[in-house]
Amino acid sequence: MEVANELMVRGIVVGVFQENCWVVGNRRTGEAICIDPGDQPAEILALAKDMGVTIKYIANSHAHIDHVMGxxxxxxxxxxxxxxxxxxxxxxxxxxxxxxxxxxxxxxQGPPDPDQFVAHDDIVEVDGLRLRCIETPGHTPGSVSFYAEEGMLFSGDTLFRGSIGRTDLPGGSMDHEMNSICERLLVLPEETVVLPGHMEQTTVAFEKKHNPFVLEWMRRGTDSPPWPRQ
Known part of the structure; x- marks a missing residue:
């Protein structure tokens, strides 16, 4: 996928859990960020080489095994x-x-400790590329998503096409996850392309209109959604 004239995004499905790892880079500068290298590091590195970029940051949406073993x-x-x-x-x-x-x-060999922690509204930046960290707890306590102003959202396991990440594992919370989705992700521009940690991509507009978990959450709630009702 090419975004604007300089940004490139390519994904690779890795591991027994079929997790989406994303490499997003700048064609001009050759610098890149790898999001959620869940397994098969050799294949991820080969993808970056094929794109002509060097990975400067590894940015993880959360720390479940299927997202960290690479x-x-x-x-x-x-x-x-x-x-x-x-x-x-x-x-x-x-x-x-x-x-x-x-x-x-x-x-x-398990994953190393982080070199740096990220928090809400932190910017992860390489030459020619900026991603904003959005705290989206619910799937795990420390789940985050990464947003690029060029119109891409890397949602990890928080938001899927027509679904959401499971919340029945230790540290999960349905209330936190739905608040994260509705208050922080679905308020982004409707044309935003959502690139999740599993399965196919979607858009903010599609999830606002068709995601059954979102529709049910809004139906049950007493407050108005943070966007105009259709």
Whole structure:
């Protein structure tokens, strides 16, 4: 995907959980941000090479196993700074171990600690590319999304096409997740392309009109939605 004249976005589906890892870079400067390297670091690095970019930051939406098991390989190969919200630090350090054992995954090297924590409205920036961090707790306590003014939202496992991230895992909260979606994501421009952590892309406009979780949440609520009713 090309955005404007200089930005490029390409995704790769990795691991047994079929997670979407995104590489977004600037064609002119050759600098890039890798979002959610969940597995298969060699393939992610090959994708960046094919795009002609160098990964400067690894920006994670959250720390579930299917989003972090490629971090070590990309981090070691590139020296890119690894970014995560502080609320998911314990999950990063410990949460993947039980899941790996249950699924029989051979994980010889877990993810490193973050080089830097991100918080709401922080800017993750390389030459020619800026992503704004939006805190979107609910799927995990430290879930975040990343927004580019060029019209892209990397929603992690918070918002999917016609669905939402599960909230029944430790640290999850349906109330927090729906507030994150309705108050922070669906107030973005309707033409915003949503690039999630699993499955296909969508748009803010589509989710406002068709997402059954959003429609039910608004139906149950006593307050008006933070956008004009259709």
């Amino acid at each position: 971090v070590h390989g990309v981090h070691a190969a590139t020296g890119a700074k690894f970014l995560l919200h502080r609320g998911d630090l314990d999950l990063l350090r410990n949460g993947w171990k039980g899941t790996a054992a249950r699924f029989g995954l051979d994980v010889s």
